[in-house]
Amino acid sequence: RVVVVGSINVDSVVRVEAHPAPGETVLGLDVELLPGGKGANLAAGAAAAGADVLLIGRVGDDDLGRRYVERLAEHGVDVSAIAVDADRPTGQAFITVAASGENSIIVVAGANGGIEADAAARAIPDDAAVVVSQLELAPAVAEAVLRRGRALGALTVLNASPVSPAASALLELADVVIVNEHEWVALGSPADACVTLGAAGARWGGVDAASGPVDVVDTTGAGDAFAGALVAALAAGASRADALTAAVAAGARATTYAGAQPWGFGA
Ligand code: ADP
Numbered sequence: 001r002v003v004v005v006g007s008i009n010v011d012s013v014v015r016v017e018a019h020p021a022p023g024e025t026v027l028g029l030d031v032e033l034l035p036g037g038k039g040a041n042l043a044a045g046a047a048a049a050g051a052d053v054l055l056i057g058r059v060g061d062d063d064l065g066r067r068y069v070e071r072l073a074e075h076g077v078d079v080s081a082i083a084v085d086a087d088r089p090t091g092q093a094f095i096t097v098a099a100s101g102e103n104s105i106i107v108v109a110g111a112n113g114g115i116e117a118d119a120a121a122r123a124i125p126d127d128a129a130v131v132v133s134q135l136e137l138a139p140a141v142a143e144a145v146l147r148r149g150r151a152l153g154a155l156t157v158l159n160a161s162p163v164s165p166a167a168s169a170l171l172e173l174a175d176v177v178i179v180n181e182h183e184w185v186a187l188g189s190p191a192d193a194c195v196t197l198g199a200a201g202a203r204w205g206g207v208d209a210a211s212g213p214v215d216v217v218d219t220t221g222a223g224d225a226f227a228g229a230l231v232a233a234l235a236a237g238a239s240r241a242d243a244l245t246a247a248v249a250a251g252a253r254a255t256t257y258a259g260a261q262p263w264g265f266g267a
Pocket residue numbers: 161180181196197198199200201202211212213214216219220221222223224226247248249250251252255
């Protein structure tokens with residue numbers, strides 16, 4: 001099965017005419033609570049693509065966390081390894097979107113910050129066939145997770161997002177590195193990375209996959225949906241080319257609804 005270690009955040013998205021300047025108050029047009037966090041998005045994307053997925057993560061002992069875990073389970077994610085943190089709230093992102101389309105985002109790690117490297121690695125079951133990490137967690141967590149995946153003989157996957165200087169040291173622990181173009185350049189353009197190219201699709205080694213035309217509503221989480229579908233296809237034994245085609249289609253689909261997953265918590 002696919003084992004994802006990653007972040008779980010609830011996104012509060014507020015539309016505004018223009019972002020407030022420091023010290024200024026503006027009226028928001030509306031507010032939406034949406035599922036987010038790269039780990040949860042990727043796990044949900046892999047489950048939607050048919051994979052058997054275990055998500056290792058952490059939420060707060062609060063209503064948001066409970067609702068999110070329930071919904072992830074409804075969407076086919078094994079939530080039995082999501083721990084509840086007694087001291088920290090569920091991770092949240094506060095996103096304002098101006099009429100110009102420009103975002104400004106504050107992420108509060110909350111319970112995600114309580115994920116410890118050793119505990120996360122120990123929580124990965126022996127039967128993991130694919131082990132996936134992103135970088136919304138501490139680099140030491142990603143490292144321990146990838147090392148444990150290697151020790152188990154699993155396919156190790158790093159979605160090196162958000163990219164940081166620490167990511168370079170993790171590349172050698174990953175059999176598959178998934179990045180967008182910006183992250184790819186930041187990592188020194190590694191030759192064998194699987195690179196997403198926005199509306200142009202994706203490239204992996206010598207293989208290209210084009211993205212079909214879609215009515216784009218919101219590109220948030222497109223990269224996570226891409227990565228989820230890619231790991232699901234690889235877990236099912238698909239070739240690189242077939243996995244890439246499936247991933248590009250999933251990424252494109254994820255741009256056609258608001259938020260990172262095809263559902264919301266309501267206002
Ligand atoms: P990220 O969201 O991580 O920056 P990309 O923008 O490269 O990553 O998008 C990831 C994937 O989502 C792409 O490979 C593609 O499949 C899909 N995608 C993103 N933007 C568009 C778009 N404007 N039209 C069609 N597909 C898109």
